Amino acid sequence: MSTHLPSSSAPEPPMNEPDVRFLLVPLPTFNMLPFGSFLDKLRFSADDEDYSRQKYCAWDVAGLSEGEVVSSSGVQLSIPLSFKHVDLAQYDYVVVFGGRSAGEMKAMAALYQSFFKQAVARGTTLVAVDNASFLLAELGLFAGCEVAVHWRHQQEFETAFPTLKVSSDQLYCLDGKRISCVGGSAVIELAIELLAQKCGRERALKGLADMLVDETRNRQHYLKSLGHESNQAHRHNRHISRAISLMRQNLSVSLSIEALAVQxxxxxxxxxxxxxxxxxxxxxxxxxEMRMDHAHWRLQNSFFSLSDIANEVSFSDVSYFCKVFKKHFGYSPTQLKKDGKVH
Known part of the structure; x- marks a missing residue:
């Protein structure tokens, strides 16, 4: 996959200096949906009509080294620019697209430390998309900030970084020179917000119809599909919708049903x-059931200990957690890790 855009047969007017510049950094196993959605929103806003020239906004793609980076789907993306050849003074935003595993993002943070510390020293705004928030948090670059985290990884983030303020009910969070986004299609709304600040809202909204997006969502948009897909009725009852949202936010808290009802x-x-x-x-x-489903997913998709995962779902006693888990699924957490059972 190449980020080079096709030339157009339209007349080439003199190019003005872009209003805003982005450096896009896809990390190993990055997800294609947020990367492609963000980049295409920039493309539509970057030029008049659909000529795809980097006229009003511009971008480059960079990484640790030139070459290929493999996405979570196995598709390879060409990285034309290595960090050592990047002039950070040219960019307003460094947008980092996280990989599939939050644990792997934390583990590779040291490799990116020098580059991101240079970006901070330059005053460049850092944008973490999806699990890139784990990498920047591991480097201490979210200290004192609120961080928007994908609901699937909220408990994992809170376990790893207990002093940081986490939000899982926002599509993205703007906190000064630090910006975070939950990923997925939410990057479209984030791109619109960033473009509107530099290029004006009219240009920021350009191309939405081409992307088949009818309207932009509120930053605190509630994702209707959350919850058990087999149970659709709660979508129509505000008490159940709110209860499920509170349950998800308090997976790690031993909150009673009485206290939940009071809220x-x-x-x-x-x-x-x-x-x-x-x-x-x-x-x-x-x-x-929500707690057990979360624990099951975490056991298959993280490198955290049984103790950490048990704490994430409000169990302080690991042996009791294992007992409840086995009763619920028919096999123990250890068997799941060993045999890779799928529920």
């Missing part, structure tokens, strides 16, 4: 009744 402005009996009526399950059972 919702309901009695315990009312909360039990609405869950039983619409989901045919009690809130306690729903929360327990």
């Amino acid at each position: 919702l402005g309901l009695s315990r009996r009312q909360l039990d009744r609405v869950f039983k009526t619409e989901l045919a399950i009690s809130p306690r059972e729903y929360w327990a």
Whole structure:
């Protein structure tokens, strides 16, 4: 895959200096969806009509070295520019696209330390997309900042960086010279926000129809598809929607159902009744299943210890966690790690 854009047969007017410049840094196993979505939004806003010239905004793609970087889907992206040849003074934003594994992002942070410290010294704004937030946090570059983290990795991030303020209910978070985005298609809204600040909102919105995007989402957009896909009824009940959101935010907290009901402005009996009526399950059972599903996913997709994962789902006793896990799935956490069972 090449980032070089095709030439156009349209007349070439004198090119003005772009209003904003981006340096895009895809990390190993980066996800194609956020990278492609962000880049295409820049492309549509960069020129008049659909000529794809870097006229109003410009970008380069860089990495540790020139060559190829492999995405999470196995598609290779050509990296034409190595960090040693980057002049950071030319860029307003360094946008880092994280890889599939948060643990791997943390592990490779030291390799990127020198470059990102130089960017900070230059006053360049750093943008972490998806799991790139783990790499920048590991380098201490999110100190004192609020960080938008994908809901799937919220507990993992909070375990790894307990002093940082985490938000999983925002598509992106602007905190001075540090910006974070949960990834996926949320990068479209982030790109619009950044372009609007430098190029104006009209140009920032250009091309959305071509991308088949009807409208931009609010920064605190609630993702309707969260929750069990087999249970659609909660989408139509605000109490259940809010309860599930609070459950997800408090996976690691031993919060009682009574306390959850109080936060919702309901009695315990009312909360039990609405869950039983619409989901045919009690809130306690729903929360327990959510915790086990999260632990199962983390065991397959992280390098954290059993103790850390147990704490993420509110178990302080690892042996009791293993007992509950085996009762729920029919096999132990150790067997899952060893045999790679899929639930």
